[in-house]
Every structure is written in structure tokens, then in C-alpha cells.
Amino acid sequence: MKNNSVKIVVATGIGAALFVIIGWLINIPTPVPNTSIQLQYAVLALFSALFGPLAGFLIGFIGHALKDSFLYGSPWWTWVLGSGLSGLFFAFAVKRDQLVQGIFGGKEIVRFNLVQLLTNVVVWGVIAPIGDILVYNEPANKVFTQGVVAGLANAVTVAVAGTLLLKLYAATRTKSGSLDKE
Template sequence: MIKIDTKTIVTIGVAAALYGALGFVGIPIGPNTQLKPAIALLAIFSALFGPLVGFSMGFLGHMLTDMIAGWGIWWGWVASSGIMGLFMGLVFKCKKFSIKDGLCNKFHVSYLVITGMIGIILAFIFAAGFDVVVMGEPLDKMKIQVALAIFTNAIVFLGVGVPTILGFVRANKKNNGLKIEE
């Protein structure tokens, strides 16, 4: 079941604010598309706290970015950030996986990479479809934008997010056996 307690709500709020603020940082690479380090943060929080936090962080954080930027809320893209966070957080539900306890094996890494990539692909296909059908965007523009978004988000997820998660696992594995001496 989904556990929603005060810690979860606070984590969602802080994570969404961080994701929203970091959403303004990026390197432009195409039409309305940037290489954004916020995706690595989304992967880290999602793996640490699970799919509910991942979805909420992505959705609320992206909505916050759109609202502050003043270009209006692009709901397809807002939802796409939520979808990515949800899929990146699925590894949290795996047995014997815990970043906090330093527990992770090859299956967990493969699962994180596969579900994260599925989430990225599905998210941007959804965003493009939404933009074409609901927002009236041209299909040719969306094809380019989606291809670039999938490529850049995959680079950040695989090149920064996953290695950072594994670094946290390694650091916590080393600290697992600490004992307090009197």
C-alpha cells in the first residue's frame, strides 16, 4: 500500500521545490528542449523514497517551474516529469533494495536502468501526443522535440543519476557496520 505520512508530504514538498528550482538550469539543444540536471535529482529522490514521491516531485516541481516562468502550464510535459519519477522510483519497491542501508545488486541496477528508460520514453511520447492532440502543436516539431528530450534525459539519467545513486549505495554500505565504542 501507499504510505502517506508527514515525512512523505514534507519530502514531496522539498523535492518538488528543488526540482522546480533546478528546472530553470539547462543547456538549450533544440526547440524548447534543454539538457537538464534536474533529471538526475528526480532519479535520486525517486530511488530513495519511491514512486509516489518520484511522481509527485516531478509533477509538482515541473508545474512550479512552468508557473514561475510565466509561459503557462504545459500539462503534457508536467505529467511527463511525474511519469518519469514514478518509473524511476519503482526500484524502491524491490526486495532487498535500500539506498539508506547500502543494499543493491546487479538486478536492482538493471531494473532501475530499464524502468527509468521506459519511464523516459513513455513520458515524452505522452507529452508529444498531448501537445499534438490538445495543444495543437505540429507533429513534425514534436517528433524532433521528443527525440531530443529522450536523448538528453537518458544522458543525464544514465550518466549522472544512476552513478550518483550507486555512489550513495556504496557509501552507505561502508557505513553499515559502524559500532559505537565507549
């Protein structure tokens, strides 16, 4: 258990740092104000798949809170929570045991993308906008537009870059039973 805790702490630190750096350096604006294409969600998906739901939640939550603090002066807590929830649910999109054994083929890619698509739609299209309305008294039409655009952008980013990262990771793993003793 202790070894697993250390892995989660280290993964959280590295993952949150990557979330901040990628979010800071690669921020592609959309026509919708305060909404951009964020490539760090692909890395969040990879770390969540490898280190589990707790690490995924913490990476998304801490990384987004720090990114907002550095870039805007303070976090937008409803979206920070959204990033944490995204990391949490991304962890359930992949069977970690299979991934570490190098198994990430067609069936696994479909499962990953169905779960991440559902996650992005629910988190950014429902939870974050409702939070914005309840916590910040934002207009519904504004925040639902932002949420839908962000959710679709994140879903496409994770589908392309997240799938690629997971596929590349799996390719580096030795398949069980693939080594022969001479």
C-alpha cells in the same frame, strides 16, 4: 502510516523545490527549439527511489508546474504530466530496501538504467507528444522531434548523474551485518 505520510510530504516539498532550482539554474539548450538538457531528472530519480512512486509523481508534477510558471508564465501541462509520470516510474527502477541497505551494484545499476531508459522513451517519445497534439494541436513532426530529443537527453542525464547519485547514496549506508560487536 502517519510517519510515512509526513516523509512523503516533506520529500515532495524538498524535491519539488530542488526540481525548480536545478531546472532554473542548469538549463542546457539543444539544437531543437524549446528542448533542453535538464539535470533535475537525476535528482527526481534519487527522490523517487528513496520515497516511492507517490512522492516521485508529486515531485515531478509540482516541480515542473512551478518551474514552467516561474520561467514561462504558465505550465505546459502535457510535459508537466510527463515529469510526474517519470517520477512515478523511476520509483520502480530501484529496490528501495536494497538501496537503503547500501546495495547498488552492477545488477542494480543495469535494472535502474533499463527502467529509466524505457520510462524516458515512453514518457517523452510517446505520451508527451501525443498529449501536445491532442491538447495543444501542435504539429506531430515538431512535438515528436522535441520528445525524442528530450527523452534521449533525460535518459543520458539520468544514466550518468542519477546512477552516480544513487551509487553515492548507497555508499553512505551501512551494509547490514557489516558491524561487529566487540
